[in-house]
Amino acid sequence: MEKRKVHDGSSGTGYRKKGAASLAAIFLCLAVTACNGAAGDASEPAPAADKPAVQDSKEPVELVVYNASNSTATAEAFMDSDIGKEIKEKFPQVTIKFIATGKGTTANELLVSGQDVDLILCSVFSFPVLADTGLLYDIGDLIKQNRYDTSRLVPNAIEFQKQFGGGVYGFPVASAPTALFYxxxxxxxxxxxxxxxxxxxxxxxxxxxxxxxxxxxxxxxxxxxxxxxxxxxxxxxxxxxxxxxxxxxxxxxxxxxxxxxxxxxxxxxxxxxxxxxxxxxxxxxxxxxxxxxxxxxxxxxxxxxxxxxxxxxxxxxDYGTYMNISSTSKHKQQAFEVLEALTSDEYQMKISKAGTLPIVRTPEVVQAFGQLSDAASGRNFKGKNVGAFFPKERARPxxxxxxxxxxxxxxxxxxxxxxxxxxxxxxxxxxxxxxxxxxxxxxxx
The missing domain is CATH 3.40.190.10 (Periplasmic binding protein-like II)
Structure with a gap:
């Protein structure tokens, strides 16, 4: 049997239902849940003119990205991923140093060795270890300073993290589509x-x-x-x-x-x-x-x-992948700007069209799911019931x-x-x- 950490990972509307019809219900649900918001978690977004003067840093900087969940991950694969490509495109001044967990590079070993980490890529199951080693960093102040609206994110994305000391340590950047396939x-x-x-x-x-x-x-x-x-x-x-x-x-x-x-x-x-x-x-x-x-x-x-x-x-x-900011980071504002980019509607629209489950509730982003998929990619969602990936209500974490x-x-x-x-x-x-x-x-x- 497989280990606990490993990612291998509505009402009925009749047979052979088309995706477009099911998405209409999704948008209604999104509108309702968006109105409910994430009470106590979301910072009220200020008008553009009132946004504080927190600017993107244009100075060259090296950010260390640590994959805390996958020991076989490589720097090449990361930079070729959607996340790596987005960082390279949006932050040309940033150089990425990539580290994967493994022998000599566990979270505790990195901490003991003095190796600074800026961003932590992980599954939900990595949070306990990260919390034990003290690598989790509460980004609540960064959320406020940058006027980031957390209610944009899928329900439970913020609430889930609070079991590890009551803070918010990062944002989900993607989620795995799950359903009953036939x-x-x-x-x-x-x-x-x-x-x-x-x-x-x-x-x-x-x-x-x-x-x-x-x-x-x-x-x-x-x-x-x-x-x-x-x-x-x-x-x-x-x-x-x-x-x-x-x-x-x-x-x-x-x-x-x-x-x-x-x-x-x-x-x-x-x-x-x-x-x-x-x-x-x-x-x-x-x-x-x-x-x-x-x-x-x-x-x-x-x-x-x-x-x-x-x-x-x-x-x-939700079966999400998170990007967190490390407590040892000396570049927390730059790291937060990366989180903003990866959770922006623009980036989420890209991955949604390609067939990766978005983590924002923006109706247009949800509606775009799978539009650019094709048979060559092995994920052809054209004509499929993609609404199956978007339940009206998800179980509490x-x-x-x-x-x-x-x-x-x-x-x-x-x-x-x-x-x-x-x-x-x-x-x-x-x-x-x-x-x-x-x-x-x-x-x-």
């Missing part, structure tokens, strides 16, 4: 109607049973996902660890409900071997709950992620702690044991709870 050819082959937006997991399970078949010696699988990914984006806002009681919490009824929901798919006779990789490679998986990939076939589409009847209409949590990896290992084992029939969910989760409690206790000593 292969039209398999549905057509067995005469099963396509999935719909707004389905429940129970309805999806019934479809999966229908589509798990063998035909002419070829096995077809009804459904595939990865349990760790579904937990990372879970719609019930579950957390492995309760920061209030300082205790592991994986054996209650809500976790049992969550675990039973996904183990039952793997227990469908004939569906045991289904993997997310098969969706693209063998093309014999009918439905896949996961994040978008680059695929060499076009007979796929997507609908909104199915929901729990216990949490109707609640979509998955889970608490993320430094203990999550250890707890996740116990939960991954429990998942496998339940699927194999070696034990029942209640017993498996009780064992996971007891084992995780011992692991966490050892980590606290």
């Amino acid at each position: 292969n039209k050819d398999i549905f057509d082959k067995f005469g099963v109607p396509y999935p719909k937006d707004g389905m429940t997991w129970d309805e999806t399970y019934e479809l999966a049973k229908q589509l798990t078949q063998t035909d002419a010696g070829t096995s077809y699988y009804g459904f595939a996902t990865r349990y760790p990914f579904m937990y990372n984006t879970n719609q019930l806002s579950l957390s492995y660890y309760n920061p209030d009681s300082q205790s592991v919490q994986v054996s209650d009824d809500r976790f049992r409900l969550f675990m039973e929901n996904f183990t039952r798919f793997a227990q469908i006779p004939g569906n045991e071997k289904a993997t997310t990789d098969m969706f693209a490679k063998e093309k014999n998986v009918a439905m896949m709950a996961y994040q978008i990939g680059r695929w060499d076939f076009d007979s796929w589409d997507m609908v909104s992620m199915p929901t729990f009847k216990e949490a109707p209409g609640i979509g998955p949590q 889970s608490y993320v702690t430094k203990y999550d990896d250890a707890i996740a290992k116990r939960m991954n084992t429990a998942f496998s044991q339940i699927v194999s029939g070696g034990t029942n969910p209640v017993s498996a989760l009780r064992e996971a709870q007891e084992g995780a409690e011992k692991d966490v206790s050892a980590m606290k000593k």
